[in-house]
Amino acid sequence: MLEILSLSLAYADKIVLKDVSLSIHPGEILALVGPNGAGKSTLIRGVSGVHPPRSGSVIVDGRDLTLMSEMQRARYLAVVPQARLLPAAYTVYEAVLLGRTPYLNWLGRAGAHDHAMVRLALERTSLLELADQRIGELSGGEQQRVLLARALAQDTPILLLDEPTTHLDLQHQSNFLNLVRRMALEKQLMVLMVLHDLNLAGLYADSVALLANGSVVAIGAPGEVITAKNLTSVYHVPVNVIPHPDYGTPLVLPDGRLDPIVSTDANSRRREPSHSPIR
Amino acid sequence: MVKRHPYLFSLLLLATAALLSVAIGTVFIPPMTLARLLLARLMGFSIPADLPQAYQAILFQIRLPRAALMMLTGAALASSGAAYQGLFRNPLADPYLIGVASGAGLGAVFALSLNWPENLLGMYTVPASAFLAAILTILVVYNLAKVGRAVPTTTLILAGVAFSSFATSLTSFLMFRSNTELRRAFAWLLGGGAIGGWEPVLAMLPYVLAGMAGLSLSGHALNVLQFGEEQAQQLGLPIERVKLLVVLAASLTTAAAVAFAGIIGFIGLVVPHVARLTWGADYRRIIPLSILGGGSALLLADLAGRVVLSPETLPVGIITALIGAPFFLWILRQAKAQAYW
Numbered sequence: 001m002l003e004i005l006s007l008s009l010a011y012a013d014k015i016v017l018k019d020v021s022l023s024i025h026p027g028e029i030l031a032l033v034g035p036n037g038a039g040k041s042t043l044i045r046g047v048s049g050v051h052p053p054r055s056g057s058v059i060v061d062g063r064d065l066t067l068m069s070e071m072q073r074a075r076y077l078a079v080v081p082q083a084r085l086l087p088a089a090y091t092v093y094e095a096v097l098l099g100r101t102p103y104l105n106w107l108g109r110a111g112a113h114d115h116a117m118v119r120l121a122l123e124r125t126s127l128l129e130l131a132d133q134r135i136g137e138l139s140g141g142e143q144q145r146v147l148l149a150r151a152l153a154q155d156t157p158i159l160l161l162d163e164p165t166t167h168l169d170l171q172h173q174s175n176f177l178n179l180v181r182r183m184a185l186e187k188q189l190m191v192l193m194v195l196h197d198l199n200l201a202g203l204y205a206d207s208v209a210l211l212a213n214g215s216v217v218a219i220g221a222p223g224e225v226i227t228a229k230n231l232t233s234v235y236h237v238p239v240n241v242i243p244h245p246d247y248g249t250p251l252v253l254p255d256g257r258l259d260p261i262v263s264t265d266a267n268s269r270r271r272e273p274s275h276s277p278i279r
Numbered sequence: 280m281v282k283r284h285p286y287l288f289s290l291l292l293l294a295t296a297a298l299l300s301v302a303i304g305t306v307f308i309p310p311m312t313l314a315r316l317l318l319a320r321l322m323g324f325s326i327p328a329d330l331p332q333a334y335q336a337i338l339f340q341i342r343l344p345r346a347a348l349m350m351l352t353g354a355a356l357a358s359s360g361a362a363y364q365g366l367f368r369n370p371l372a373d374p375y376l377i378g379v380a381s382g383a384g385l386g387a388v389f390a391l392s393l394n395w396p397e398n399l400l401g402m403y404t405v406p407a408s409a410f411l412a413a414i415l416t417i418l419v420v421y422n423l424a425k426v427g428r429a430v431p432t433t434t435l436i437l438a439g440v441a442f443s444s445f446a447t448s449l450t451s452f453l454m455f456r457s458n459t460e461l462r463r464a465f466a467w468l469l470g471g472g473a474i475g476g477w478e479p480v481l482a483m484l485p486y487v488l489a490g491m492a493g494l495s496l497s498g499h500a501l502n503v504l505q506f507g508e509e510q511a512q513q514l515g516l517p518i519e520r521v522k523l524l525v526v527l528a529a530s531l532t533t534a535a536a537v538a539f540a541g542i543i544g545f546i547g548l549v550v551p552h553v554a555r556l557t558w559g560a561d562y563r564r565i566i567p568l569s570i571l572g573g574g575s576a577l578l579l580a581d582l583a584g585r586v587v588l589s590p591e592t593l594p595v596g597i598i599t600a601l602i603g604a605p606f607f608l609w610i611l612r613q614a615k616a617q618a619y620w
Contacts, residue, residue, distance in 0.1 A: 074515030089560030102515030108499025
């Protein structure tokens with residue numbers, strides 16, 4: 001089990017995370033949601049050791065990740081960042097092989113086991129055919145899969161994802177998140193994922209943590225956290241939350257338009273915005 | 280052949296460049312004579328009596344040491360250029376970017392303006408002063424760029440560029456004020472290999488070899504760094520240690536080259552790009568191939584400088600930019616479509 005215990009983090013003198021505590025079981029996906037500047041990405045940076053926390057600990061297998069060297073930590077925890085500004089000239093294979101870095105020496109000479117892990121990761125993310133392509137020649141969805149493959153090749157029990165679907169279209173969002181779910185179940189990974197899209201969070205995560213101003217405002221099952229009351233208090237706009245017609249997971253409908261909608265088609269009618277959330 | 284056997288090709292090119300460079304000059308040494316002289320020296324035989332003494336002196340006292348100096352300097356500048364490009368993830372990076380070369384230039388002109396060469400250390404004052412200034416430059420720039428315990432790349436470049444301008448204007452000031460002979464300072468700044476013989480070669484050898492060895496070992500770390508410092512750290516790379524090692528090795532290499540051969544531009548920028556365009560992005564290949572390619576490039580540039588206005592010798596720094604710039608543009612055009620950087 002991954003336990004983040006009262007983690008606090010500051011940039012210079014500005015406190016960005018206050019006493020954040022979370023826990024994730026193997027095979028479970030926890031989605032981190034919240035408004036811009038709530039501290040979601042900062043939490044990823046803190047847990048992954050890029051920005052050392054001011055206090056608190058990150059415990060897995062009874063060991064504190066914040067006390068480890070970069071190399072030790074990278075054997076427990078892999079990060080999938082947003083696919084932006086990747087070095088275009090590397091091939092997919094070369095990029096995924098870098099996931100083996102925590103197991104390689106200074107020279108980076110990879111052995112048979114490393115290459116086998118890379119092939120497996122490429123297979124799982126359906127990238128085998130693209131192995132020799134340069135990253136710059138791939139689409140956004142494919143690049144995001146390369147970063148997931150690199151994290152899988154890193155072979156860690158913990159996976160952190162920082163807004164992996166933000167720049168993807170509908171089809172790639174759904175494919176990518178299904179892939180993450182399948183990996184989480186198959187390899188019993190502990191997954192912490194920052195998501196902007198509340199509907200995707202509700203649909204794909206086992207539990208959701210709502211973050212605002214550096215603190216956890218609500219945490220629990222998607223239906224308990226993604227409520228009109230919670231969201232309105234955090235995002236400061238009226239919202240409507242209804243159950244998903246097929247799954248019953250919460251669907252968030254933005255509800256803040258100020259002028260009435262006038263449409264000119266056959267079914268045209270004036271609608272007054274209703275401020276009566278279902279949940 | 281060029282694409283599939285990068286090391287074989289680069290070695291053949293280097294050997295060809297070296298042979299041409301020692302055979303051609305104001306006096307042409309015929310290939311057979313050259314072969315017999317080299318063979319005799321290598322095997323430890325006495326020099327065959329039928330060969331003119333002049334050839335022997337030209338080859339062993341002038342051409343070979345000059346070729347060795349050019350080869351080492353080119354290798355040093357190209358490999359440190361490749362490392363700076365990788366470290367700063369900036370295709371414009373070269374030994375001048377963090378101010379090391381300009382600092383060395385300032386040191387050399389300072390020594391020349393004091394007219395030290397007449398004194399204590401003789402002809403070594405210029406390179407020694409350049410070397411010291413280069414090392415001082417790294418220390419100053421590195422500490423200026425420090426934010427807390429980390430040294431962010433952007434502040435390192437900014438501090439380097441600022442310091443570089445400062446050193447360059449101080450150099451100009453010294454040259455403006457100086458009433459000693461400026462021609463020597465100019466010749467040194469343009470990369471003349473002002474000192475002949477084996478001494479400068481032997482003097483720079485340990486630094487350049489140590490620096491290039493350090494750089495050759497850093498290829499994998501540089502590959503990881505290409506994804507950004509944050510991702511590199513998350514992949515398990517101790518980035519502060521890596522950055523310190525690469526900066527030190529590259530700066531040591533650059534400083535030694537600049538101190539003994541003067542300021543030679545463009546090699547450090549162009550050679551790594553040609554290697555990258557031809558053989559791909561992997562720094563484990565780019566660095567050793569830049570060592571070989573840089574050696575060949577500077578040998579050929581120096582040869583051109585000695586031949587074009589023979590018997591006058593043009594400073595090699597003029598040639599590298601004169602030929603290097605159009606050659607680079609041509610290469611860049613060839614690769615326009617590729618996502619190579």
